[in-house]
Amino acid sequence: MPFVFDQTQIEWPDDDSDLPPPRADQFVYLPAPDFGGEREPVHFSLDVPPEPPAPALITPVMKPPSLWDRLRGRRYPTAQITPAVRAAATARAAREVFTPQRLIAVAVPALRELGVQRLYCRYDGGNDEGFAWLDSAALREGTRIDADALAQRLTEQKFLDRLVDHGVMKRVDGASERDQVASFVRDWLCTEWATLLLGRGFGTGEYVMYGAFTVDLDSCTVIDDPKADAVTSNVEITR
Structure with missing residues (x-):
């Protein structure tokens, strides 16, 4: 889990x-459960569940405050959770699972075809947001390539066509195929795995964080690096 600098007592x-x-020496490493993430690995x-229905746009039924509410000083109306409202919330939650699963199910086979065995991703953030990006990819032949080289190989493999055909993303007008694939590889893909490891909303809190993790494409696991170097992209750390 991440190296964290707590700001609550500052x-x-x-x-x-x-x-x-x-400073880098002020950070403390937190195990996964202590940070709110999952137990490792x-x-x-790669299985994709059936696509859930799109959540309906439902306005909660509002009821006026009761006499008891008014006596307690509550003047605003309260929302009544109807079955329709509850169903819409369930559908939204299901889509939050479905979309990342579809993304991973398309990306992993494509990476395996290129001989990629492991990915090393870094992350940082704090206060408002968390970020994750690809540092390098380890190939079965024993070599390691950076994010730019991997994006180039995936572009040549027509990876963007796969993403579009499977509904993972849409083509962006004015952006080259290479740039769209690079953005997906560097940031989006690693962010989904970081969310699995660290929890949704990672990086939000009164702290500064950094770390790294390894994605094993053979065992389909994500494991944090407890010895990650203090390398950041979105937060500043002094030595």
């Missing part, structure tokens, strides 16, 4: 200026 400057960047599947 005294902020009186002039509301930003805190100085934390985290397993993922």
